Amino acid sequence: MPIKIAGSEELEKDKDVYYIQPLEGYCAKFKECQFEEGVVNVEGMIMKQQNNLKFFINVCHCVEIPPPLDDYTEDILSEKLDSNMEDVKIPMSVSELHACQTNKNEDALKVDVLINSSFYGSRVADSLFIRQFIIVVACELISEKHKITLDPSESIELKNKKHIGELMIQKVRKTPAEAGIKEIKDEKIILLDDENKGDGVTFDEFEKIVHGKEDLPNVNMYINQATRILKVNITLSEDVTKEEDIMVKMNSDRIVVIVHKKSKAAEMYSRFLMDYNKAKLKFDSTSRLLSISVPVIMPSIPLFGDTFVQSHEDEFMESSDMNFAMLTDVNSQRAIHTIINKSLNERLLLLICDRVCHEEREEIPKVIREFSKDLGIRKTNSLHFHFLLKKEKIPHYNIENFVGNSTMSLLYFIGEKAYPYRGPLDSKKDIYQFLMDREQRNMRKLKTYEDLDLFLSSINNDIDSNFYTLYLNFKNYKKCGPFGINSFENAVKSTDLEVVKPIKMEVEETKEILVIIEMRLSQVKHKQCPTLLLIHKGKYKEIPLIFSPRIIRKFIEYAVDNYYEIEDTWTKIGEPLTYIQLQYLVDEHNIQDLQYNKKFIAAAVIGGFAILLLGFSIFWALNGA
Structure with missing residues (x-):
């Protein structure tokens, strides 16, 4: 629909920092680490030196960290290492220390190291030599920032995991003032701030570039990660001199700019859904720059007991989903x-x-x-x-x-x-x-309340190591929206983990089924809407079905890998009901239905009025006598 040019409202000012969600790369393991001062600060707590304490470096990437000024191949790096190390400059960021657990549930420490996404994809991902070189640099940074000594020669690159623990959002200053973003020069590590400003490697904006100048010569598109505002800057031709020359057409994922009512100046697709009715436009006739600012549609949804904002979707995205190479x-x-x-x-x-x-x-x-x-x-x-x-x-x-x-x-x-x-x-x-x-994926189906009760009892133990997705499809789901069915089906079909077993039940709303759900799955919030539960070792977690299948799938994969870290947010399945208990609770439901049955309520009201009228008539008759 056409959008008229809005007033000259300023676009929202950027902040001083990036909030970066790392994208997974690879993980290096160290069997031991040495605290240089005997203790370290881990998430606000003091930890003393421990024997055989394992340490992990998650090498991650993002688009906010600038790439190296030089294109480092293995040959170039080898020559630099043999001759002049001060010419090697790789921007890098090291996170705070975090506690984690190994596959054997042993306590360990880890940090997330950030490098540029383009550099990672073009040089690091496919080169064992450069990956090991990054570990050497990271060890230097960790020693300087956290006072922990690691031996790079003892590092082991994990083959079956790309990261250990949760990849935490990092707060990085645009123009670093601390040892967060540094680069190699001599034996010392110096800040990017100390470099020659003429090199042009700066943090210009608190934004993630979606499409750049190489994509559309006259268009730059950005997404502000804090406010989730999509910004589009379009440079128009010299014959466009006033707002009346411009028409902008938008829908939820597309923008078309038309000038002089006949020629198309730009057409682009957004990576994000836009709330285009709230778009704001500004045109500067001097620079011929058209600026469009539009919110991205991302509602807040409860997930882990707190508010899980869908803008955190990036946490669960695959690395390939967030490849920002220009098309x-x-x-x-x-x-x-x-x-x-x-x-x-x-x-x-x-x-x-x-x-x-x-x-x-x-x-x-x-x-x-x-x-x-x-x-x-x-x-x-x-x-x-x-x-x-x-x-x-x-x-x-x-x-x-x-x-x-x-x-x-x-x-x-x-x-x-x-x-x-x-x-x-x-x-x-x-x-x-x-x-x-x-x-047609194999999916076990439950038909009766006995099937549901037996299933909940059979997995209510610590022996079964499988995870189960239980989808309860209530027949009156029209009241809840159509998204539930598709979300579940697609999430299950795109989850390729052998330990995850899908279960589905078309719920006939009998009193027995409602009682079992109410008593054994007491924390299920919407007992009359499509409900998806992830179950493991006798505990369950409800997953909001308004998430996209990708997010549901990534949450399932995350829960499988990190169950013991989030176990305390799960609810234990209730104990099985005896036949007498079940019948008693079913009868209570029947009594409640009778109490609130509209026909019975109407009959009771009519009967009440009839008794009142009869009482008045008798009173009047006696009074007359």
């Missing part, structure tokens, strides 16, 4: 946008070709329509199709690894997670079977 092709941008919007609560088949591939574009949608018809897939949970003519590398969602050197590839997306089809693209039968395998 220069509009078709690539549109494909990523489609993946985001169509795979969260539905599913998407993405056909990627390096040529037009007309035949596949025609035949694959036919297979999808046939498959959807056979399985009775409704429009509210559709299986979508999108075609991408690939002109550049796309690092998002692991697409490059799946596509490789293939000229044509087919990917199935669910919950923003990709699954590649490995069969021939001209085989309708194989594509149909691929869809069947992805859509």
Whole structure:
């Protein structure tokens, strides 16, 4: 819808710091560490030196930390190390000390080290030599900041974990005043502030760049991580001199700027859903700069007992989901946008070709329509199709690894997670079977209250090491919105952990089922809405179904890895009811229904009035006599 140019309201001023959510990279383990002063401060508490205390370094990345000024390859780094170390400059940030636990539930310490995302993706991720070099630098920083000595030669890179413990949000100053962001020079570590300002490596804004100048030459888009305000700056042509020359069209994920009512000056897709009705626009005729400021839609939802703001969604995102490498092709941008919007609560088949591939574009949608018809897939949970003519590398969602050197590839997306089809693209039968395998996941179903009661009793112990997702689908879910079913189904289908067993129950609202849920799952908040529980060792946690499948999946994966850290927020399943207890509580429900039955209430009211009228008539009759 068209939006008129607003007044010259100033865009919100930025703050002095970044609040950075690290993206996982790799983890190095040290079997022991030495406290240089005998004690260290861990989360506000003093810890004394302990024998064989393990230490972990989570090497993470983000876009806020600037990349090195030089492009360091293994060969260049080797030459620098052998000749002149003072030329090696890698911006890096070290977090505070945090306590964590090993897989054997042993106490340990860890820090999160931040480097630039582009540098990590292009040089660090695939080079064991550079990864080890980063550990050497990190050990120097940890020694200076926390007074802990680590031996880099004794470090062990973990193969099955990318991080230990929770990756904590780091607060980093834009222009560092402390030893948080530093770089290598001689044997000492110096601040970036001490560097020559002419190098141009500065923290300009408290914002995360979504699209940069390389993407659209006249457009910069930013997301403010504190206020969740999306800002777009567009430089218009010289013939645009006043606000009346400009028209801006917006919806929840797209912005189009039209000048002189005929030519398109810019068109872009947002990585985030926008509350476009609250957009504010400002045009500076001198610089010809159009500024758009619009809130990002992210409601607050209770999760861990406190308020879990959906802006914290980044905590649970995969590293591939947050790859901010620039995409220069509009078709690539549109494909990523489609993946985001169509795979969260539905599913998407993405056909990627390096040529037009007309035949596949025609035949694959036919297979999808046939498959959807056979399985009775409704429009509210559709299986979508999108075609991408690939002109550049796309690092998002692991697409490059799946596509490789293939000229044509087919990917199935669910919950923003990709699954590649490995069969021939001209085989309708194989594509149909691929869809069947992805859509029909093994899911145990409970039918009666006895099934539910028996299930809760069978897992109410410490022996079973599995996690269970229990989805209670109440029949009157229309009162609660349609999101629950899709969220659960997609979350389960995109969770590939063998220890997670999905359970589903179509709840007929009998008194027996309601009593069992009320007595054994007493902390379930909405007993008449679709409810998703994660259960482990006789305890359960309710997961809000208004989260996207990706967030539900990532929470499940997080809970599996960190159960003992969050166990105290879970609720113990109630004890089984005897037959007599069950019947007694069912009878109580029946009595309550009778008490509040509208027909009985109406009859009682009418009867009451009748008795009053009879009493008055008798009184009048006696009084007359």
